[in-house]
Amino acid sequence: MIRPLSTLKVGEKGKIVRLIGGTGMIKRLSDLGFVPEQEVEVVRSAPRGPIAIRVKGTIYALGRGVADKIYVDDIQ
Numbered sequence: 594m595i596r597p598l599s600t601l602k603v604g605e606k607g608k609i610v611r612l613i614g615g616t617g618m619i620k621r622l623s624d625l626g627f628v629p630e631q632e633v634e635v636v637r638s639a640p641r642g643p644i645a646i647r648v649k650g651t652i653y654a655l656g657r658g659v660a661d662k663i664y665v666d667d668i669q
Contacts, residue, residue, distance in 0.1 A: 594667050599644060599660035601635045607665030608632050614662045625653060627663060 595610055609631045612619050626648040627633070636652055637645035643654040655663075 595664055596667075597661045598633065598635075598646065598655075598663040598665050599657050601638075601665065603635050603638050606632060606634045606668040608668055609663060610666050611664040612662065613664070614659075618659070618662070622659075622663070626651070632668065633663075633665065 598607065598609075601607055609627060609629050611629065612622055612627065614622075622628075631648060634647040635644060636647050643656050644660050645652050645654050646660070
């Protein structure tokens with residue numbers, strides 16, 4: 594099921610399907626490893642504030658607005 598990264602719960606993994614946003618944001622995310630087909634895992638999430646995401650062994654904190662623009666497919 595394809596859904597925004599921000600909807601994954603702690604411990605859930607997904608594969609990036611699509612990034613939505615301006616060229617600057619997409620380039621920045623791509624430089625950090627947020628590219629289609631890349632596996633990501635939610636490490637920490639609270640009802641408010643940033644979401645901690647593991648990509649290629651590195652943990653990044655993303656604001657919820659940014660995480661809403663990264664679409665992932667569930668990994669079984």
